[in-house]
Each structure stands twice: as C-alpha cells, then as structure tokens.
Amino acid sequence: VECCYPARHGDIVIATVDGAFTCKRLQLHPRPLLLPANPAFAPIEVDNEDMETVIFGVVRYAIHTL
Template sequence: MYALSPRPACSAILSPTSTNALRVAPVSVAAGFPSPAQDYYDGAIDLTEMLVHDHAATFIVRAAGDSMTEAGISHGDELLVDRSKTPQDGDVVVAVLDGELTVKRLEVSPRGVVLRAENANHPDITVPELSDLQVWGVVTYCIHHLRGHR
C-alpha cells in the first residue's frame, strides 16, 4: 500500500531544534562580471530562518551514493528534509520502500508510483502495488560540498 504522506520511519542525523542557529555575514558575490555598483549587505542572516519552514518537522540527512547527481545531489551532501510537506509528483523525496531508505524523484501517475533516479547508470524503481512505500519527507534544499568534508 502506498503512503504518500510523511510517516515516522527513522531518526535524522541532526535535529534543527538546536539553539545554535547558524549566523553569517553575507556578501554579494557576482557569478558573472563583477559590478562596483553592486549593493553590499552588512547585516547578519539566520540560515535556519531562511531555509526551514517547520522547525519541528525539518531534519538534515546525508546523501549516500550517486543516483541523484543530475538533480544536483552528490555523495556526502546534506539534505534538508521537511516532513510536514505533502509529497507531490516531481518532488525529490526521502522514501522508505519495504524498510529501505532511498532518495529519489517521486513520480505519481494513474499507472502507479515510480521512484526515479537522476543518473542514467541507476535504474528507476517502479513500486509494486503491494509494496510498503512511505514517503518520509520532502527534500527542500541540498547543501553541496565544494571543498570536501572536514
């Protein structure tokens, strides 16, 4: 049976309810040709406030493997997963299929449910009707490491 609403199935690596909110002083950085007239912001921002809609339902999990590289998710990236969001067709989700966790793009059609890999070297998972599928949460952001892990 399919369960497309979030259900408890596992624990997360890090709970967002920590009192240590990450605060940074942002600087505008041009990705193209830099402009000396570009605005500069000297205040502080709270990334938790910017990225987390529901603190109690948002978790960080670490991606393992390379089945989602075309979606911009690499091995070792941290994913912000919101369990309060109702999964929709096309969302990247953390799913539990017959007790196994996976991150895939959700495809829902009259023909059934497919957990789509975003890498041609990995097969899509067509979910058999009698399988136990639970969508644990919807991936809202990916923290991609550019310098490797420390």
C-alpha cells in the same frame, strides 16, 4: 527534509523501500514511481504489493561542499 509538506509530482523525496531509505524524484502521473537520477538504476513502483514503500518527506534544501 520536511515531513509536513505533501509530496507532489516532480518533488525530490526521501522514501523507505522495504525499510531502506532512498532519495528519488516522485512521479505521480501516469503512474506512481520513484525515479532515480542515475540511469543505471530502475524506477521503483510506489504501489507495488511486493514492496513496502513509504514517502518519509520532501527534500527542501541541499547543501554541498565543493
């Protein structure tokens, strides 16, 4: 995760939502949302006044053990 890269539309980001970390795809158009990969979860509005949402960084690499 790189904190120095600006988050762009379509990037996978690490964000904090009310103090809890989450990994989501960032949508900026037509409105800012954090989109889950799992369809069982709802998107999170970035500009929601009821929740504090902060983009922590952009995911640059993923390492998986199979």
